[in-house]
Amino acid sequence: MALSRTTLILATAALAIAGCAKKRPEVLPPAPVDNTGDTGTGTGPATGAGDGAITPGSNADFQRSVTSNTVLFGLDQYDIDPAARAILDNQAQWLARYPNVRITIEGHCDERGTREYNLALGDRRANAAKNYLAARGVAASRITTISYGSERPAATGSDDAAWAQNRRAVTVVLN
Structure with a gap:
């Protein structure tokens, strides 16, 4: 009787394991697509098959068209100085051409x-x-903000030059 019980338990376990085995699907899904927008040239998303064109209103178009996507700040400061005003004015002009584009400011x-x-x-x-761009006519509803603190440095190093590059706000167009 003990032998038949053991045989029954082993047979049940074997069936359970066999039922859990993954079966290969008949049709495999397509391979992952690189949709980061980088064509290897640093120009961003291409609109045609290998023509290297940049989509108007894209983040790549933004970076190509504005003087900078980054404004820098002084130590423990968050005020918009004249250099930052010039950069943000340029960004506001580009955003006025694309009223449906949303951005995030980091x-x-x-x-x-x-x-x-x-x-x-x-x-x-x-x-x-964000407030400066809104004052220049960019709808505040198009702008989201996020703070990364010191978690995503632009420059590594523990000196004044690296610290100056890391005190910043970066505008990113959402595609």
Whole structure:
């Protein structure tokens, strides 16, 4: 009787394992597509088959058309200085040509300060840029902000030159 019980348990386990085996689908899904927009030339998404054209209103078009997608800030500051005004005015002009384009403004800090302080300062920097663009006629509903604090440095290093590059707000067009 013990032998038949053991045989029954083993047979049940074998059936359970066989039922769980993955079966190969008859039709495989297509391979993943690289939709990051990088064509290897740094120009962004192409509109044609290998022609290298940039889609109007895309992030690549934005980066090509404006003087900069980044405004820099002083240490522990979030005010828009004259250099930042010129950059943001240029961005506002481009955004006026594409009224349906939405953007995100990313606020960043250098590595000094606590995580909480840097996140709050990055938020103030992103919102300062957002408010400036809104004052220049860009609908605030088209702009979202996010703070990365010191989590995504543009330059590595622990010196004044690296820190200056990391205190920034970056405008990114959402495709």
